[in-house]
Amino acid sequence: MTPAPPTPSFDADFSGDLVADLDFALSLADGADAVSMARFDAPDLRVSTKPDSSHVTEADLATERALRARIEADRPRDGIFGEEYGTTGATERQWIIDPIDGTANYLRGIPMWATLIALAIDGVPRVGVVSQPALGRRWWGATGLGAWTRTPDGRERRLHVSSVDDVAASSVSFQSIGQWRDAGREAELENLTRAVWRDRGYGDAWPFMLLAEGRLELVAEFGVKEYDIAAHVPIIREAGGRVTSFDGADDLAARSVLATNGVLHDSFLELLHRP
Template identity: 75%
Template sequence: MTERTSSMPGNAPFEGDLSDDLALALRLADEADRVSMERFDAPDLDVSVKQDATFVTEADLATERAIRRALETHRPGDGIFGEEYGASGDAARQWVIDPIDGTANYLKGIPMWATLIALVVDGVPRVGVVSQPSIGRRWWGATGLGAWTATPGGAPRRLAVSQVAALDEASVSFQSIGQWDAVGRVDALLALTRAVWRDRGYGDAWPYMLLAEGRLEFVAEFDVKEYDIAAHVPIVQEAGGRFTDIDGGDAIDTRSSLATNGILHDSFLDLLRDRRA
């Protein structure tokens, strides 16, 4: 089974009710939180290095297995594509999973990591859940159902991106200098930081959720896989933002991402395009 090329929803119409799928994704996140938190900051955590030189922990593997078991019970006809165990089943309806996004933080006991769960329908991310149990936060969204967040015991709050309309008033998150350097875009990064009000590297899933909450106007990454970003797409878009790759394309398998509040998306694209190495 090969991975399916996926794209952003954009203005593509969707017929159907995703309420049951979103409810299931939230239950999957509950189980993932239980498993991942059992080993977080454990002094004897088992860590190994994968063939691509990235880390994997016993918690990454156990969390993905738990999600897969639940999906095999509740959605036996759906496909699954996870970071640790690959793709299986029909890709027309495919659950895309990153059991621990931010493994380097997880293994260091740094609480900035998350479980990412998405449902991709006919190649388009339609349901997304981002759960960050170490700080007690969760975000979720689905096409036509809005984007939401909640803290433990708190009532769900609907998300909306900011209305900032000027680059010099924008706050941005760029992941890391190393990512931009690796693709020959340091000049573009420097131009970006000089054009905006504030720049920070918050890292991994959290900045996308800050954008959906209206606290940032721009998030961009390189060397990202589908499971790194699929869950973010419906949350950002249902919050009113825009999500493309770094050059404005709609595919999520091009190894780059650009999320904005929508208002400034074209301005950011123009800024980065003018300084592409």
């Protein structure tokens, strides 16, 4: 009997050595950046529509193919779960990739998009890389190895979430009003925006990295898939933050995500589920 795949979660306990895996993930991001940037803002970029009515560009497909080819060649025993080409191989060690997170921005020539690369071991994201080449930014982290960023001038620094401990002094990102409306959470969004100091819909991968940098205290999204958030989890957790589903569950497949600076996580959960 074939064993069931591990249940994806946010659990952080792990004692393995991830140095080689993180180095490999960073090299994957280098290759992905070269492919995606070659077609960014191209006047003849080919764009099509998927069955769910979302857009996909030739760059999404080419970037994922390049990532898959490298993983299959260098890590043939590992599985892959990608947005564009689905799941192949084993699930005990699985690379979870979103070739271009923010395709709508990419196809309009807006530089707010990123390639997301994660390694999940037994269903838990342990390595994460977020690369935003159009802005010259990259963030990465792995369980036990900390969370880091590199700025356009080549400097690297370790990431730490903020120490803000008062909801009224917090700055938050909520993705979009339409997303919360579609999830039936408009009242909760209204409560949130009334309670915090500042609210903005920064969108896609960037606000999660702003959280890890200590510039925001909460990011929440609905309708997300594993490849939308897996890369963020190790980075945020290693920066000292906390990641759960919107309902507080330890579940990567819950189709919602609530990421905070940790100290305010329970307070935000209480606020967002207040009758």
